[in-house]
Amino acid sequence: MKLEEVLYKIGLFVESLTNKTARFLRGILFPSPQKNKSPLLSKFVVKKGFTVHEAISLNLQLSFILYIILNSIIILLKLSVFYLPLLFLLHMLFIRYILGAYSEYLINENNAYKVFYYGISALSFIAFLGYAVLRYRTANALYIYAYIILVVFAVLAFRQYFREKFGRDYTYGVxxxxxGDLIRVFVHDDIAANVKPGFYWLPRVEGVKLGDVVKVLVEPRAFRSSKPVRILEVLQSSHTSTEPKADAE
Incomplete structure (x- = not known):
């Protein structure tokens, strides 16, 4: 093979790799709706009887858990503090991608998911970074304990802010x-109502039929997810094209 042909093929490979890299970075930095694609774990979640909406929520939850674990490892192993902002940037880019690319699959308020995960991730970053810097600058345990208490108050304040802005005592189900006197209702993951997805048996109300979309009252519980307790009203029939579960699937 001639040298010109070798150089030409290398040039084509570099050009192809550059274009693919540019598309990948553009997709991450400036995510656009992915109408023909589903987020990670979608097939697994749908097989369990849930929807793509729950898959998005699961991606966000697992990402945050992994973020906390990696931060903890950095702190415990006393690695360079510069790993913390790098990890935070990657985590925020992933959240931005998931919420930007698959927002059309979210049934409940998209803005609530953004505020919660951006907010709690930023608080976690500040907490870990502040702790690492404080531990490096002082060996006085009182300062560290005081900082931890301050972080706890900051988390509680954010929780109260989120509840006041987005919280509600009802959710929606199908x-x-x-x-008999009971109906089985499928309730989607609802961060505003603090409800886990699943099937719930509730008292039957007059006029409710199989497939109806209903508004469900939830009962808050301390340090646990809220519990659906009864139906407030029937909103619409699931035979229409606006039924949430059908749209999500």
Missing amino acids: VEEVK
């Missing part, structure tokens, strides 16, 4: 089964 009637999946009617059995």
Whole structure:
């Protein structure tokens, strides 16, 4: 093979790699709606009886858990503090990508998910970074304990702010089964109502039918997810094109 042909093929490879890298970075930095793609773990979640909406929430939860674990490892192993902002940047880019690319699959308030995960991630970054810097500059345990207490108050303040701005005592569900005086309702993951996704047996109300979309009252519980307790009203029939679960799937 001639040298010109070798150089030409190398040039084509470099050009292709550059274009793919540019598309990848553009997709991460400036995510656009992915109408024909689903987020990670979607097939697993749908097989369990849930929807893509729950897959998005699961991606965000697992990302945050992994972020906390990696931060903790950096702190425990006393690695360079510069790893913390790098890890924070990667984590925020992932959240931005998930919420930007798959926002159309979110059934409940998209803004609530943004505020919660951006807010709690930023608080975590400040907490870990401040702790690392403080531990490096002083050996006085009182300062460290005081800082930890301050972080706890900051988290509680953010929690109260989120509840006041987005919190509500109701969520939405779809009637999946009617059995005597009880109905089985599928409730989506709802961060504003603090409800876990799943199937709940609730008292039957007059006029409710299989497939109806219903508004469900939830009961707050300390340090636990809220519990659906009863149906407030029937909103619409699931036979229409606006039924949430059908849209998500």
